[in-house]
Each structure stands twice: as C-alpha cells, then as structure tokens.
Amino acid sequence: MSHPLELSSVSKQYVSRKHRVDAVREVSFAVAAGEIFGFLGPNGAGKSTTIKIIMNLIRADRGTATIFGTPSTKAETRRHVGFLPENPALYDYMTGAEYLRFVGNVHGMPKQRIRQRSDELLMLLDLLPAAKRAIRSYSKGMLQKLGLAQAIIHDPPVLILDEPMSGLDPLSRVLVKELIVNEKKNGKTVFFSTHIISDVERVCDRVGIIRNGILKAVKEVAPLLREGIEAYRVRFAEHESSAEQEIMVSPDDLTTQMVAITSTGGTIRLLEPVRKNLEDFFLHIIRED
Amino acid sequence: MKNILRITILGIMRDRVFHGITVAALVFGLVPVISQLSMRQVTELALTLSLSLTSFLLLLLSVFLGGVSLWKDIDRRYAYSILGLPLRRSDYVLGKYLGIVSFILLTATVLGIVGALFSYSAIGVYPPNRPVLWENYVYAIFFDVLKYALLVSFAFLFSTISTSFFLPMFGAVCIFFVGSSSQEAYNYVNSPEAAALHPAAKSAITALYYVLPNFGAFDFKTNAIYSIPMDYQGLMLTFVYFCCYVSIVLGLAVILFNRRQL
Ligand SMILES: Nc1ncnc2c1ncn2[C@@H]1O[C@H](COP(=O)(O)OP(=O)(O)O)[C@@H](O)[C@H]1O
C-alpha cells in the first residue's frame, strides 16, 4: 500500500529580483501509516515551504509529493488531509462555530455530524465560550486552536500541521500534544513541523531534521532516547542506618554493581539514567557544517 | 462553490457594505426634488437620475468588491486555509465571483425599486406625455448589472496576477472608461471625418474595439427614459456577447490562478 505522505526529490527555489533562495533541496521521505512524524528545523529551514508544496499552495520546481499515492496537486487528495497552516488566518468576520460549519460543509459532512463534531472540538480545545464570537476578536492562541479544530473536524486519516504548538500557553501546548497523540491512537497519521526539540521528544515516532533546505537526517526517536543513556546515577545505603551514598555507573557495569551492593546487605534508594541531552544530538546534526 | 458563494455574501454583508448602500440610497430622496424643480420633462429627468445613480453605485461596488476580494484573501493568507480544503481553485474563484455578482444583483434590485418609487412619486405630480415603460426600466438595470458583472471578471483577472490591489482596482477603472468609450472611438474611425487618420491607427483602434469589452452595448437607458420600444434582438445579442466574453475572461482568470504561487 502507498504511504499516507511521500515526498521524492522535492526542490524549490524562490527567485526575486536580487536573491535566489534554495528553500528546499532534493527532499525525500515517506511517512508510514499511523506514525507521528516530526519535521524539525530552525527558522527559515524550509519547513513551511515543504508543507506548502504538499498542500499545493506553491509548486515544486522538481519532485513530487503524494498523498496515498496520488499527487497532492489533485484537489481530491485533500479529502483525506487535515491542514493547519502556520499562524492560521481564518475569515475573521465569521464566528468560530460558523467557520467550523463552513469547513464541515466543504467536506460534505451531514449537518448533524458537523454540529456534533464542532461542539466536541470546541469543548476539547476550551473554545466553547468564544464559539459565538467573531474570529476577529480571538487571541493568537485561540486562533491556533480553532485552526486545529477546522483541520480535524472531518476526522481525516492524515494530519499536516505547520507549527501546531506555536503561540500557545503551556496548558494549551499540553492539550495539543495530547490531541496529537490521541489521533495516533485512533490510527491516524500525523506530520507536523516545529523548531522546538522537546515537542519532538514527547510525541514523535520519527523525526526528520531539516536545515537550509536539506533534510539532514531521519531518525526514530525511541532508540535515540535509549542510546542517549550515558550512565546511571545510583544512590544506596550500606546498612539500614548508614548515610546514603551516590555513585555513577556506566551502563555496562550496572548489573555487577547492583549485585555488589545488594549482596553485602545494602539497599538501593534511587536508580536514574543520565542522558546525553537529546538536544545535544539535534544541535550536533544541525551545527554539523 | 456553493459554500464559497455563501460565505462571500456573508462577508460582504458583515463588512457593512450594505449599510453604506442604504445610506447612499437616501440620496434617491433627492430625485423627486430635483426633477420637480426642473418643471419640464420631469419623468425623463427622474428616470435618468435614478438609473445613473444606480449605475454609479454599482460601479463603485464592482470596482471595490471585485478589486479587493481575491487580493485580500491572498494578502491576509485566508487563502491558505481555504485552499487547504478539498476545493478546486476554479470553484474557489468562481464561487467568490458569483458571490459578488449576486450581491451586485441584489443591490441593483433594491436600488432599482427605491429609484422607481421616488421617480413614480415625481411622475405622479407631473404626468408624462408618454406612459413610462417600466419593463424597459427593468431591462436597463438588468443589463447594467451584466455590464458590471463583466467588469468584476476583469478585476478578478487582474487579481490573479497581481500582488497588490492597485492593479485590480485601477485596472478595472481603466477597463471601464476605455470600454465605455470604445463604441464611440470605433464609430469615429469609420466615419468620414477620420479619413485623414493613419491606416495603422485605424486598424489599431478597430482591433482594440474587438478585444476590449464594449460596455456601450449594455446601455439601454435611453429606451427606459424616453419609453422607446425595446429591440429584443439587440438585447439577445448583448446577452450572448456577455456570456461569451465573461466566460473567456473568467476562464483566463482560473487558468492563471491555478498557476499562482501563494
Ligand atoms: N515567498 C518567498 N519568497 C522568497 N523567499 C522566501 C519566501 N518564502 C520563504 N522564503 C525563504 O525560504 C526559506 C525557507 O522558508 P520557510 O519554508 O518559511 O522556513 P521555515 O518554515 O522552516 O521557518 C527562508 O530562507 C525564507 O526566507
């Protein structure tokens, strides 16, 4: 079966009178069904450009993007996609509820279902009090959340989100992360961009790292977290009454050390992995050249 | 397309454009006053004023709405969210276009009725020599609407290639003035007075006459004002002309918008 999202050798150059910017260079990757794929890179790396190409808002100079095997230049592929643009702008003369109804209508959803989904999402994203107010009066974070609601109202199998967590307060960030993880639990595929490393750590199965338009690496996140363990901090007491001691143990010596402590009647009070910061890994890749 | 049409009209309404129109319609109150001041040809004057005022307001509407609508969606990035939905770009452009034209038609209907009522009140006092043909009045306004629908399609065409509202707005104004006088220019070129004109200039003007829209063909105001019977074949011809022309311009706009990088 074809991938929910696949890019092959996508390139895009912006040409203006004075400058040429290679925004995206020969980017290829495939997102598997049911995974959360993080697209990580600093500002100006080419994330939004890639996403705009996927959504057919701009045209690639070379290469193709496909949704379930169909070129994304076809409007019908967007039936399967929920899209949140970067800092979304939504018709501000409508109310939040009206906008969701409009989007539901475009997707051809039945009236009853639109209302049900719309209430559900407004509630979930804590927008219910503002539902009947003009979007004009929304704060940046509210707009972002409404943007997310309109992206998932039709329960699409693929989500494409450009910086979904930007402009949100800490509580809403958690809310949105939970929502993304929930979508995965329901079998959906999520592709989202971010410039914040910790966003990737928590939720992603895989991460693609882009810089200067070049896809530097595509990695699974879990092994990275595991491999990152450099040592264990062990706190123990030799006897019930004696003072606690702390030692650092390398992963290879962990078992022998544990046995040594417990066999002499000591008790382990704390065992904690010490990670090489994931951030270091990403920064290493990003700073490579 | 239907959805886009609906929200376009909603947007125009919410932007209080209609309030502006209502205020402007109050100017129609002057129609009976001015006409009666003239004491002579009250009917003709009242109808002329009503039709011209309606036409002028429709012109403002079409230049403003036609020039701004698409541009604003692109400029404020509303288009990103809209085109991320499973909508073809052609449906989006045509939906917006039909929304604006529907609004212009609605406005024309309202203004037409208001104008007719005020004219009627003026005429009541000074009965005309010839009975007014209200049917002609309706035709005059309807073809005015078609004229502005054509103008809006030009504004859309310019919007698809422009990154500012300057080209759509001023382009539409230019098209309007050139298109309104192209018939006269053509007639002049083919008249004996133009014998001295260079043949190249003549053919250039003739070519322009065929390429640019001929808004003069949509003007049936004299039939309404002087109660001259309608030439139905002429109406039909103009209607067919409108359909062909507007299809070409909108077709072009859609093709260009399909290639547009947002
Ligand atoms: N419309 C444009 N015209 C010219 N250059 C652009 C345009 N949009 C983006 N760029 C440039 O392309 C590069 C990638 O931008 P973008 O994809 O928005 O980055 P990101 O989303 O990763 O922050 C940047 O250097 C940016 O300046």
Ligand SMILES: [Mg+2]
């Ligand atoms: Mg971006």
